[in-house]
Amino acid sequence: MAELRGSSGDTPHHILTRWFGTPDLHTLDVYESKAGGYKALRKALLDMAPAEITGEVKTSGLRGRGGAGFATGIKWGFINRDAPGPKYVVVNADESEPGTAKDRYILENSPHMVVEGILIAAYAVGANQAWVYIRGEYDEPYRMLTEAIEQARAKGYIGPKPFGKDYPLDIRLYRGHGAYICGEETALLESLEGKRAQPRSRPPFPAVKGAWGRPTLLNNVETLATVPAILNMGGAAYAKLGTDKSPGTRLLTVSGNVRKPGVYEVEFGKTFRHVIFELAGGPPEGRKVKVFWPGGSSAPVLPESMLDVTTDAEALAAARSMAGSGGVIVMDDTHCIVKAAHRLLRFYAYESCGKCTPCRIGQDWAVRTYERILANEGSQIELDTLQRVSDGLQNGRCLCGLGDSGGWVIDSTLRHFREEYEDHALRHECNVGKVPANA
Amino acid sequence: MSSPEKSALSSHVLDEIKELPAKYPQPRSAVMPALDLAQEEIGHLTPEAMSEVAEALQLDPGYVEGVATFYSLFHLEPIGKHRFYVCTNLSCMLRGANEIVDHLKQKIDVSSAEQVSSDGLFSLEEVECLGACEFAPMLRLDHRYHYDLTLEKVDALIDERRSSSTAQASPPTSPRGGEVKRRKKADG
Numbered sequence: 001m002a003e004l005r006g007s008s009g010d011t012p013h014h015i016l017t018r019w020f021g022t023p024d025l026h027t028l029d030v031y032e033s034k035a036g037g038y039k040a041l042r043k044a045l046l047d048m049a050p051a052e053i054t055g056e057v058k059t060s061g062l063r064g065r066g067g068a069g070f071a072t073g074i075k076w077g078f079i080n081r082d083a084p085g086p087k088y089v090v091v092n093a094d095e096s097e098p099g100t101a102k103d104r105y106i107l108e109n110s111p112h113m114v115v116e117g118i119l120i121a122a123y124a125v126g127a128n129q130a131w132v133y134i135r136g137e138y139d140e141p142y143r144m145l146t147e148a149i150e151q152a153r154a155k156g157y158i159g160p161k162p163f164g165k166d167y168p169l170d171i172r173l174y175r176g177h178g179a180y181i182c183g184e185e186t187a188l189l190e191s192l193e194g195k196r197a198q199p200r201s202r203p204p205f206p207a208v209k210g211a212w213g214r215p216t217l218l219n220n221v222e223t224l225a226t227v228p229a230i231l232n233m234g235g236a237a238y239a240k241l242g243t244d245k246s247p248g249t250r251l252l253t254v255s256g257n258v259r260k261p262g263v264y265e266v267e268f269g270k271t272f273r274h275v276i277f278e279l280a281g282g283p284p285e286g287r288k289v290k291v292f293w294p295g296g297s298s299a300p301v302l303p304e305s306m307l308d309v310t311t312d313a314e315a316l317a318a319a320r321s322m323a324g325s326g327g328v329i330v331m332d333d334t335h336c337i338v339k340a341a342h343r344l345l346r347f348y349a350y351e352s353c354g355k356c357t358p359c360r361i362g363q364d365w366a367v368r369t370y371e372r373i374l375a376n377e378g379s380q381i382e383l384d385t386l387q388r389v390s391d392g393l394q395n396g397r398c399l400c401g402l403g404d405s406g407g408w409v410i411d412s413t414l415r416h417f418r419e420e421y422e423d424h425a426l427r428h429e430c431n432v433g434k435v436p437a438n439a
Numbered sequence: 440m441s442s443p444e445k446s447a448l449s450s451h452v453l454d455e456i457k458e459l460p461a462k463y464p465q466p467r468s469a470v471m472p473a474l475d476l477a478q479e480e481i482g483h484l485t486p487e488a489m490s491e492v493a494e495a496l497q498l499d500p501g502y503v504e505g506v507a508t509f510y511s512l513f514h515l516e517p518i519g520k521h522r523f524y525v526c527t528n529l530s531c532m533l534r535g536a537n538e539i540v541d542h543l544k545q546k547i548d549v550s551s552a553e554q555v556s557s558d559g560l561f562s563l564e565e566v567e568c569l570g571a572c573e574f575a576p577m578l579r580l581d582h583r584y585h586y587d588l589t590l591e592k593v594d595a596l597i598d599e600r601r602s603s604s605t606a607q608a609s610p611p612t613s614p615r616g617g618e619v620k621r622r623k624k625a626d627g
Contacts, residue, residue, distance in 0.1 A: 003586075005573045005574065006573060086464070095570045096567070096568060096570060097568070098528045098529055098530065098567065098568040098572075099528075099529065099530050099568065099572050100568070100570060100572070101570045101571050101572045101573055103570070104570045104571060105573075135570070136510075136512045137512070137524070137569050137570070137579055138570065139579075139582045139583065139584075140583075140584065174468070175471070175472075175475075176510075177471055177474075177475075177510035177511070177512040177513060178510050178511030178512035178513075178566075179509065179510050179511065180567060191471075192468060193465065193467055193468055194463075194465075194467035194468040194469065194470040194471060194506065195467070195506065196505055196506060196509040197509065197510075211464075212464040212465050212468075214464075253572055253573060254573070255530035255533075255572035255573055255575055256529070256530050256533045256534070256572075256575075257533050257534075261530075261572065261573040261574075261575065262573045263573055293529075297528070297529060297568075327572070329529055329530055329533075329572075331529075331533055332533075335533060340529060340532075340533075343527075343528070343529055343532055344528075344529060347528060347567050347568075350567065351567065353509075
């Protein structure tokens with residue numbers, strides 16, 4: 001079993017990680033006997049109508065944990081269960097948003113929770129076949145999930161008649177091969193179909209025309225892992241956790257300059273001060289939090305003065321950022337914001353699939369501008385260029401959010417750290433902590 | 440069509456590849472699993488290997504190459520027997536990933552991802568976030584993640600592999616032999 005660095009244990013706000021740390025939780029026997037596993041699947045198949053299951057998920061207020069935060073129950077309702085022909089559930093296990101490790105954490109510690117969630121979702125939307133698209137670098141999660149599926153198959157939970165119900169269920173895995181864009185749902189579908197992973201234009205949405213042209217439900221690992229708990233405790237009880245509009249808990253990956261990096265399960269509505277200081281131990285001795293990315297590298301940055309913003313989507317939107325993937329990256333005052341932004345723009349430029357011109361050209365343009373600034377060749381022209389490129393990347397000019405994401409990094413770091421950019425571009429110096437000038 | 444003796448991929452692997460399309464709702468989905476098998480056998484994807492994959496799957500060779508070049512885990516040039524995939528994205532960078540990369544480059548004496556160490560054992564690639572940020576800095580090597588890296592830990596990873604390679608007889612020359620060894624590592 002994988003090493004735990006983060007939440008585990010039985011406290012009221014631990015829904016997902018409540019049984020994490022239980023020895024051999026990754027085996028079906030322990031998942032069933034100690035953690036009450038597969039009770040929710042049995043209940044769903046034997047005691048609930050599909051519409052009732054979807055209704056319970058709607059009542060819970062669960063929102064997708066992959067990044068976009070769309071209401072899960074509503075998404076399930078988009079699939080026409082009675083449409084003839086095959087329908088699919090496709091699980092997005094292509095976790096690759098920088099600063100995000102929570103799906104790996106779940107898959108390595110409690111893979112059966114994911115399997116159970118997938119099977120419930122498949123039954124609810126009228127699919128018999130689920131595909132897990134798992135990132136190619138996730139060797140250990142792939143092994144854990146493969147084993148879990150084999151165990152569930154041996155027990156008959158995956159097969160022609162799970163729990164005696166005449167409803168065949170199957171799960172298969174498809175491995176990714178290294179492309180951040182596959183986290184985007186339509187790019188993922190292209191990849192699953194054996195193509196270069198370039199996003200599709202929508203409509204048609206995957207619920208109508210998804211994998212191999214068939215109606216498809218796409219959900220993230222954490223989203224589906226939450227479903228068994230919702231059926232066990234009831235949607236209404238789940239909805240009482242967190243805030244009104246962001247109910248429940250989610251896993252936050254806290255990384256970077258903190259003393260106790262980890263994957264922490266946090267009820268929505270807690271402040272980032274609580275997350276970064278109480279849970280993750282705050283920055284190393286003698287250093288201060290300078291800035292944090294609240295929801296993966298694509299979420300616009302928030303400076304230290306905004307540590308009391310809460311983790312729910314509404315508070316983050318009001319702060320001009322977003323909840324995203326729950327990847328909280330903390331940077332302390334010994335690091336330079338211009339260098340950090342440059343690193344992230346290199347990422348977006350490298351990962352741009354090349355389909356939409358603003359993203360393909362814009363990200364690369366931004367990188368070259370950052371390079372000039374960091375080589376002390378900057379001027380007001382470079383600062384203006386960055387802002388212009390940032391504007392060009394944003395506001396729906398591309399088929400997916402990758403373009404916007406690079407733009408948000410530039411825009412938010414410029415907005416909160418203008419002076420530091422001017423130090424570099426206009427005065428050709430870096431005045432940050434240990435980073436020497438002209439480095 | 441080239442004669443069987445001259446083909447890049449063994450007939451056994453080509454047979455395996457030909458069985459893949461039936462496993463998917465549409466045959467095209469087999470292209471990546473097929474490229475995996477090809478890469479496992481010969482270490483990287485040569486133009487000949489990609490053509491043979493295309494022929495086995497009844498796809499256009501240009502299409503197969505187009506897929507292979509899109510994804511970073513397909514290698515079109517030779518790589519070391521052990522490839523370090525070092526995360527240098529923000530969470531790892533903030534905890535010293537760049538020092539790890541500099542040290543590794545010096546230890547295995549390469550300066551870029553395209554180079555292989557002179558003994559053929561090692562190559563190195565700086566990669567984007569590998570999704571294990573609570574253990575930063577980290578890297579992937581021989582199908583395993585290695586966490587909380589220090590220069591000493593990196594040295595140990597190199598030394599272990601150097602000594603196990605000199606302890607063994609010279610590496611098998613048949614491509615199939617190389618593939619078997621890699622598989623053992625993946626499962627261990």
